[in-house]
Amino acid sequence: MASNIEWELYRSFLGVMREGSLSGAARALGVAQPTVGRHVAALESALGLALFTRSQTGLLPTEAARALQPHAQAMESMAASLERTAASYGDGVRGIVRVTASEVIGIEVLPPVLAGLRARYPDLAVELVLSNQVQDLLQREADVAVRMARPVQAQLVARRVGAVVLGLHAHSDYLARRGTPADMDALARHDLIGYDRPTPYAREALKRWPQLGGRMAFATDSDVAQLALIRAGAGIGICQVALARRMPGLVRVLPEGFGPGLDTWVTMHEDLRDSPRCRVVFDALVEALEEHVKAGVS
Structure with missing residues (x-):
């Protein structure tokens, strides 16, 4: 097997894995189809493996290709991180910052903050990743993260x-x-809105408030969908108090019986602390989220 295989070969390989054909990968990557074909052939030769077989529907990945895919995706993530980091250094605030947050925070809280940053720093661009899954800052899947749990990695x-x-x-x-x-026991006679697959937080909440463990009238793992159902009058569900206060028609029920808090952190890799673009975004998110927290307790 050859060593020092060029990244471009893996990039074309991933393109074919995702699109299922040389032509589809070429369109997605913005290169010529013969170039993708040469890259795949060169990678197969360097690895000594067949990566695709032809079928009537396109190119089918072999077992070896499926095994290589997650490693190539890790390379892709690192390459993107290198490009973002290189683009961000220099004079002024410029380049791309990849921000990750939960769906609700990303949709209901962050947009005006990010819009304000863009207005102030026109050379700043933001990639917003909305997910309730924790992105790995150590692997540079994101630059700055809003997390609802205390980070444990020392490098952050x-x-x-x-x-x-x-x-x-x-x-x-x-x-x-x-x-x-x-009271909480009366919830059994109401339509509840909750998770399809309980999160670690939800499981802890059930230990303290078992009344929330009944059959859900509406179950979804999307926080945004839960909020939309509450706003539509579908039933009773959990919502951030600060958000509910600015939404017409929403009423908090049983405030004395249920009122937990989600510890909230803004984090980034320590290697980015001196990056002007990451520092600006980090500080802006801290300020905005501190105000958001206050709005829920005042």
Whole structure:
């Protein structure tokens, strides 16, 4: 097997894996189809492996190709990180910052913050990754992350912004139809909105409030979908208090019976602490999220 295989060969390999054909990969990568074909052939020769077989529907990956794919994706992630880091250094705030956050925070809290940063720093670009899965900052899957748990890796710069208060909420239309529960036990007679597959946080909440463990009228793993169902009057669900206060019609129920907080942190890799673009984004997120936390407890 040859050593020092060029990254471009793996890039074309990933393109074919994703698109299923040389022509599709060429379009996605912005190169000529013969170039992709040469890259795949060169990679197969260097590795001494057949990576694809032809079929009527396109190119089918071999077992070896499937085994190589996650490693090539890791290379792709690192290459993108190198490009982002290189582009960010120099005079002024410029280049790309990859930010990751949960769906709700990313949709309901961050957009005005990021828009303000762009207006102030026109050479700054942001890649926003919305996921409830924790992106790996050590592997540079993201530059700056908003996390609802204390980071444990020593190589990260972390700032705690406080605890986002959660509460049970329903739309006033729903409460007008079904009544307002007088205590936690009364939730059994209401339509509950919750997770399809409980998160670690949800499992901990069930230990303290077992009344939330009944059959869900609406179950989804998307926080945004849960919020949309609450706003539509579908039932009672968990929402950040700060968000509910700015949404017409939402009413907090049982505030004395249920009011946990999600510890919230802004983090980035310590190697980026001197990067102007990452520092600016980090500081802006800290300031905005501190205000968000205060809005839920005032």
